[in-house]
Amino acid sequence: xxxxxxxxxxxxxxxxxxxxxxxxxxxxxxxxxxxxxxxxxxxxxxxxxxxxxxxxxxxxxxxxxxxxxxxxxxxxxxxxxxxxxxxxxxxxxxxxxxxxxxxxxxxxxxxxxxxxxxxxxxxxxxxxxxxxxxxxx
Amino acid sequence: xxxxxxxxxxxxxxxxxxxxxxxxxxxxxxxxxxxxxxxxxxxxxxxxxxxxxxxxxxxxxxxxxxxxxxxxxxxxxxxxxxxxxxxxxxxxxxxxxxxxxxxxxxxxxxxxxxxxxxxxxxxxxxxxxxxxxxxxx
Ligand SMILES: Nc1ncnc2c1ncn2[C@@H]1O[C@H](COP(=O)(O)OP(=O)(O)O)[C@@H](O)[C@H]1O
Ligand SMILES: [Mg+2]
Numbered sequence: 001x002x003x004x005x006x007x008x009x010x011x012x013x014x015x016x017x018x019x020x021x022x023x024x025x026x027x028x029x030x031x032x033x034x035x036x037x038x039x040x041x042x043x044x045x046x047x048x049x050x051x052x053x054x055x056x057x058x059x060x061x062x063x064x065x066x067x068x069x070x071x072x073x074x075x076x077x078x079x080x081x082x083x084x085x086x087x088x089x090x091x092x093x094x095x096x097x098x099x100x101x102x103x104x105x106x107x108x109x110x111x112x113x114x115x116x117x118x119x120x121x122x123x124x125x126x127x128x129x130x131x132x133x134x135x136x137x
Numbered sequence: 138x139x140x141x142x143x144x145x146x147x148x149x150x151x152x153x154x155x156x157x158x159x160x161x162x163x164x165x166x167x168x169x170x171x172x173x174x175x176x177x178x179x180x181x182x183x184x185x186x187x188x189x190x191x192x193x194x195x196x197x198x199x200x201x202x203x204x205x206x207x208x209x210x211x212x213x214x215x216x217x218x219x220x221x222x223x224x225x226x227x228x229x230x231x232x233x234x235x236x237x238x239x240x241x242x243x244x245x246x247x248x249x250x251x252x253x254x255x256x257x258x259x260x261x262x263x264x265x266x267x268x269x270x271x272x273x274x
Binding site: 012013015016019020023033037040041044045048100101102103104106107110113 | 192193194195196198199201209211213214215216218219221222223224239247
């Protein structure tokens, strides 16, 4: 099964929409609630990152009997130093993002923690692509 | 302490413990906090045992527990989205902040109870702790 959603940068009211829809689908097909939570928490932080740091993006999720694979890609400024961005507490978020309850530099580390595999590719001035996998078995 | 006052002390302690429980319903919580249940009729039977207080949603997204109450001063859609992703079914909004229409609607869709309360976060936590609600760590 393949699902796709668009995510707009700066659109905080809709941040989490894709995660919410995907959560409904995963529940419907009886995925283990513990795994659902991991996937949607990781996806939600990734969606918030598009809103907070990029201009526009898209989410695609592929579900097979073995795994849930998620790809979150955006057009945006990109991440100059991924290793630094992965450090807990590192953040370039604006005060507006902090007011939303995010921007403490915990998003990427928490995505890592909740997934079995994480790959981040980024080109400065172009955009960022996150791929992550949660295994079902 | 003489014999009689010792007896009285033990009696009062036992009586005090009778008012401590290890779980509370959202109605009991609201009453204790002099709060208002904005939405949540229908979840009468849920017993809450644990609470977590934060205005930082990234923090909330790192915790893992069932029957958890979220205590927050962040009255925006992200608080409800965060609860949805984290399987948290009760949010107490402190410091007299009001839940917006969008928050109420999203909470209804996700079967999340919203309680408004005029107390500070500290007072809210203190009262719930005193009543027997436990911290996560
Ligand atoms: N999609 C993205 N586009 C550009 N920069 C990003 C993106 N995601 C993360 N970053 C950078 O990595 C930093 C750390 O991200 P994260 O751990 O989610 O923390 P936060 O979003 O709270 O700042 C961000 O502050 C930002 O500089
Ligand atoms: Mg982030």
